[in-house]
Amino acid sequence: MKGFIWRQFIKLKVCVIGFILFYAVTYGFLILFIHAGMSGFELLQMIARFNYYACFFLVCVSYYYISGADRNAVREASEVGGHRAVYEKSAFTCVFVQTLIWNLGMCILLVICCLKNDGTNYFLTWFPENYLYNIFIPQMICLLFTFVVCASWSSQIWFFLEFLFLFLISPLSENIIWSEKPVIPIDIVWQKLTWPFRILYQNGEWSPDYQNDLQLEPVRIYVLLFWLIFLIGIALIHIWKKKKTGRVVAAAAILFLLFSYQPASLYRLNSSWNGQNIDRIELNQSSEIAVSSQREAGFTITDYDLELSMKSELEVKGRLILQSQLQSQQFCMTLYRGYSVKKIESETEGVTVTFEQQKDNLILNTSKPVQQLTVLIQYKGHHNKFYSNVRAAMLPGWFPWYPMAGQRQIMLKYQIYGYNCYNRIEPAHIRIKTNYPVITNLSEKEINCYEGESDSITVLGGNIKRTEDERIINYFPLNLYSDSENNYDAFLAREKQAYTKALDVLKRYGVDTSGLEQKKILFASEDMGRNFENNEVAVFDQYILATPLYINANRLFCNMIWKDMENQKKREASDLILPFVFNAFWEEEPEEMLAEWSNSVARREGNLTVEDRERFYKLIREKNSERLVREIVEYSLNPENFVDDKAFLTAMEAIE
Amino acid sequence: MIEIIGLRKKYGKREVIKSINLKLEVDTYGLVGPNGAGKTTLIRMLGGIIPSNGGKITNSVASGIIGYLPQKFGCFPELTLYEQMEYFACLKNVPVSKHQEEIMKVLKIVNMEDRKNEKCRKLSGGMVRRAGIAQALLGEPVILLLDEPTVGLDPEERNNFNNIIRRLEGKTTILLSTHLIEDIKYLCQKLIVMEEGEILTVQDAQEIAKAANGRVFQIEESKIEQLPEPYYVERYFTERDKKYARVLLFGENSDIAGGQQCEPDIEDGYLYFLKGINHHE
Numbered sequence: 001m002k003g004f005i006w007r008q009f010i011k012l013k014v015c016v017i018g019f020i021l022f023y024a025v026t027y028g029f030l031i032l033f034i035h036a037g038m039s040g041f042e043l044l045q046m047i048a049r050f051n052y053y054a055c056f057f058l059v060c061v062s063y064y065y066i067s068g069a070d071r072n073a074v075r076e077a078s079e080v081g082g083h084r085a086v087y088e089k090s091a092f093t094c095v096f097v098q099t100l101i102w103n104l105g106m107c108i109l110l111v112i113c114c115l116k117n118d119g120t121n122y123f124l125t126w127f128p129e130n131y132l133y134n135i136f137i138p139q140m141i142c143l144l145f146t147f148v149v150c151a152s153w154s155s156q157i158w159f160f161l162e163f164l165f166l167f168l169i170s171p172l173s174e175n176i177i178w179s180e181k182p183v184i185p186i187d188i189v190w191q192k193l194t195w196p197f198r199i200l201y202q203n204g205e206w207s208p209d210y211q212n213d214l215q216l217e218p219v220r221i222y223v224l225l226f227w228l229i230f231l232i233g234i235a236l237i238h239i240w241k242k243k244k245t246g247r248v249v250a251a252a253a254i255l256f257l258l259f260s261y262q263p264a265s266l267y268r269l270n271s272s273w274n275g276q277n278i279d280r281i282e283l284n285q286s287s288e289i290a291v292s293s294q295r296e297a298g299f300t301i302t303d304y305d306l307e308l309s310m311k312s313e314l315e316v317k318g319r320l321i322l323q324s325q326l327q328s329q330q331f332c333m334t335l336y337r338g339y340s341v342k343k344i345e346s347e348t349e350g351v352t353v354t355f356e357q358q359k360d361n362l363i364l365n366t367s368k369p370v371q372q373l374t375v376l377i378q379y380k381g382h383h384n385k386f387y388s389n390v391r392a393a394m395l396p397g398w399f400p401w402y403p404m405a406g407q408r409q410i411m412l413k414y415q416i417y418g419y420n421c422y423n424r425i426e427p428a429h430i431r432i433k434t435n436y437p438v439i440t441n442l443s444e445k446e447i448n449c450y451e452g453e454s455d456s457i458t459v460l461g462g463n464i465k466r467t468e469d470e471r472i473i474n475y476f477p478l479n480l481y482s483d484s485e486n487n488y489d490a491f492l493a494r495e496k497q498a499y500t501k502a503l504d505v506l507k508r509y510g511v512d513t514s515g516l517e518q519k520k521i522l523f524a525s526e527d528m529g530r531n532f533e534n535n536e537v538a539v540f541d542q543y544i545l546a547t548p549l550y551i552n553a554n555r556l557f558c559n560m561i562w563k564d565m566e567n568q569k570k571r572e573a574s575d576l577i578l579p580f581v582f583n584a585f586w587e588e589e590p591e592e593m594l595a596e597w598s599n600s601v602a603r604r605e606g607n608l609t610v611e612d613r614e615r616f617y618k619l620i621r622e623k624n625s626e627r628l629v630r631e632i633v634e635y636s637l638n639p640e641n642f643v644d645d646k647a648f649l650t651a652m653e654a655i656e
Numbered sequence: 657m658i659e660i661i662g663l664r665k666k667y668g669k670r671e672v673i674k675s676i677n678l679k680l681e682v683d684t685y686g687l688v689g690p691n692g693a694g695k696t697t698l699i700r701m702l703g704g705i706i707p708s709n710g711g712k713i714t715n716s717v718a719s720g721i722i723g724y725l726p727q728k729f730g731c732f733p734e735l736t737l738y739e740q741m742e743y744f745a746c747l748k749n750v751p752v753s754k755h756q757e758e759i760m761k762v763l764k765i766v767n768m769e770d771r772k773n774e775k776c777r778k779l780s781g782g783m784v785r786r787a788g789i790a791q792a793l794l795g796e797p798v799i800l801l802l803d804e805p806t807v808g809l810d811p812e813e814r815n816n817f818n819n820i821i822r823r824l825e826g827k828t829t830i831l832l833s834t835h836l837i838e839d840i841k842y843l844c845q846k847l848i849v850m851e852e853g854e855i856l857t858v859q860d861a862q863e864i865a866k867a868a869n870g871r872v873f874q875i876e877e878s879k880i881e882q883l884p885e886p887y888y889v890e891r892y893f894t895e896r897d898k899k900y901a902r903v904l905l906f907g908e909n910s911d912i913a914g915g916q917q918c919e920p921d922i923e924d925g926y927l928y929f930l931k932g933i934n935h936h937e
Contacts, residue, residue: 001746008743011734073730077791078747080724080801082704086747241707 005090040114040123041478048134049204055142066091066150085151092147119480119487144231152238168197177272206269210478211462211525212392222260229253265313265382265389280417297406299324300426314388315380327369333362334408339381347374397456398423418533424455439474455541505553553586570639575606590625663711674853686844687833693850695833723797727804729788733777744791762790782813799829864925870908875915
């Protein structure tokens with residue numbers, strides 16, 4: 001029978017031509033991209049992105065082939081003697097083998113790509129799992145779905161079900177989102193109903209995060225397992241007529257589906273109002289757009305001893321020691337609202353504690369005034385952008401994923417919205433224990449135990465490795481290439497050079513860089529700052545947290561500027577400051593910097609009169625360039641020194 | 657012999673086959689009954705296409721090869737006739753070394769050996785039907801199940817088909833499901849009458865006909881009302897410009913005014929059991 005099925009398949013021109021084209025087009029493009037220098041990670045993500053079309057093709061061809069017996073009225077005669085779905089099983093095997101061969105070929109090409117283009121061999125051990133769950137298993141689900149429906153029900157019902165299935169797993173369905181919160185929660189209903197159909201890689205139009213995996217969160221794996229087991233259960237019931245076994249299997253599958261609905265840290269780049277944009281929308285609707293980043297707390301947290309368990313989401317258990325200047329019965333902290341506090345218990349003798357969470361505020365009330373309070377805290381949750389699960393973690397130290405004393409702003413409005421990267425705690429003794437190795441600003445004392453004194457706790461996990469360098473702490477193995485400009489050594493050299501050069505340039509123009517010197521550099525992937533402003537670089541007491549290629553004078557300078565929220569409105573009102581801040585190429589000579597500044601001012605429709613613009617251009621022409629740059633740098637940092645732009649121009653006209 | 661004991665089938669709460677008991681010898685059986693009687697369901701259960709909800713079938717069917725021609729039968733258009741037969745030979749576990757011999761044997765029986773290399777898409781409806789018989793005969797089946805085999809065939813093809821079945825008489829058990837009395841008259845030695853999932857009777861075809869003895873009359877249409885009730889009008893016909901009715905009386909009566917007693921045929925006997933006249937007495 002097996003040999004016969006293959007001979008019959010070869011006679012079906014539609015199927016043969018289809019598969020030949022499928023192999024040719026996919027392999028051809030892959031070879032092209034390998035030749036063009038794509039990394040293994042980029043190539044795999046691209047395959048994942050377009051896997052829906054591969055699945056669509058496989059569903060169409062497999063339906064046509066597997067339903068052949070039913071369409072041609074051969075099925076009933078084939079099944080005599082109790083040989084249920086005998087043709088369909090053989091036909092499915094035939095399509096399965098071809099799909100398997102195609103996938104093996106893809107894997108071989110990916111390995112070749114890695115060996116040729118990647119800067120490390122990390123991809124070779126990393127990609128099998130990502131390939132399995134993003135490419136192979138979704139294809140198997142589609143094939144199984146087609147097989148089960150073809151072999152079980154009438155072709156009319158099949159067509160409807162298959163059409164519905166293909167639509168629900170499609171990128172089109174994925175893009176049905178609500179960017180504003182609807183009055184009736186229809187979006188939540190839609191999200192819940194379509195969640196089981198998110199078997200494919202989502203949001204593929206965005207470049208991927210090389211620190212994270214390709215969406216291998218446990219809840220997504222549960223969805224995939226649900227489908228595999230559920231379809232096998234259906235097949236047992238309808239095809240093999242083993243109803244009891246089939247029902248048990250189907251019930252087990254339902255369990256996986258239920259598990260998949262648990263709260264989870266997922267990183268999905270869509271513009272849904274309750275996705276990665278939720279904080280921006282929340283801030284937009286509130287009255288506090290730009291305020292000082294921190295309100296006076298009246299106490300500090302001197303000790304953090306936390307155990308982090310990152311599985312489906314972040315779970316933290318630990319101890320905090322709070323030290324107040326005065327006796328106090330209330331302690332206000334900030335903990336992002338996405339983390340729900342389960343319990344807080346006092347360890348201070350004779351003192352009990354109650355707490356309440358109001359959005360991002362965590363308020364502790366004690367039974368009597370205390371100056372020092374030790375509490376055990378337990379909380380769990382996640383953030384839609386700063387992910388924390390068993391695959392990866394991006395928890396910047398300026399983000400209140402851990403309790404911070406005082407009331408803090410989560411997000412600010414710079415030119416556009418961005419997270420408040422200025423949140424710092426008073427230097428505290430910090431000890432954390434994680435369930436897998438991470439990169440952090442603390443020192444590793446034991447396996448997965450990190451300790452130190454710092455003004456923050458940054459935790460980074462995923463496809464991230466420690467360097468052996470003293471300045472640069474970590475790198476991303478999936479983001480290195482084999483060529484001499486993008487390999488490991490080049491990466492270290494480039495970033496260290498960029499750091500040194502940035503400091504030199506800033507010093508040249510009179511910026512006080514004492515707060516930037518001699519710091520270690522922790523890198524998070526570019527997704528730390530994706531779609532938001534001023535989040536690519538942050539300066540802490542002992543380290544700089546940045547994304548690769550973003551350590552430069554301009555970024556560091558902007559970071560200094562935005563910290564000064566009090567003078568933000570004055571800077572925005574100035575027609576000179578922001579055009580300089582956002583357009584100056586600090587690596588260039590001062591003449592080029594001024595030229596670019598001049599062009600930016602010319603394009604800006606501001607309050608400067610024609611006369612004042614002429615004064616400005618005259619300054620550019622006549623004054624010492626380096627001196628002028630120094631002056632505008634100073635004006636940008638301290639706009640309060642001048643009443644307005646006119647006063648600045650007048651002062652500049654007086655310099656030599 | 658093939659024995660069926662207490663065979664039952666339910667779809668939900670609806671019982672479509674109600675505990676059937678049957679013994680089938682090497683003979684040609686006609687399975688007759690109105691639409692919805694359960695004929696196709698019974699045949700499918702015998703063929704193992706659908707499972708039963710109770711009862712059993714003797715080992716000779718369970719272990720032996722079954723030949724089955726369903727009501728709707730077709731071929732893969734891309735295959736030749738020989739390849740199509742080969743497909744079924746594979747399914748019936750006919751040894752590969754015997755494929756050619758077996759396939760040519762059955763194609764000869766159905767007079768299609770000269771078309772073995774023709775693509776199935778070029779075969780007419782009647783030829784496809786004959787190909788269906790051929791595949792059913794592969795492997796020397798212990799029982800041949802034919803479900804409405806002549807529906808849609810033109811008279812010539814039907815004749816061809818009937819001749820093939822006649823040639824198989826006495827070689828294997830044949831169960832032929834039909835509601836065309838012409839097929840029964842020509843082919844079947846025995847009749848199984850079914851209605852609403854139950855077997856009303858199993859008898860020789862001639863015995864079935866004789867059961868309606870003394871009850872079949874031909875009478876002028878205008879005199880029908882004179883007949884003693886109850887009765888059943890089988891059909892109307894015109895003879896020598898007069899309209900007549902062939903009538904089946906529920907009660908036995910040797911003399912009807914204005915009517916002429918007729919020799920009963922299989923159809924009369926079939927209706928005798930179908931209308932429950934045997935219980936009316």
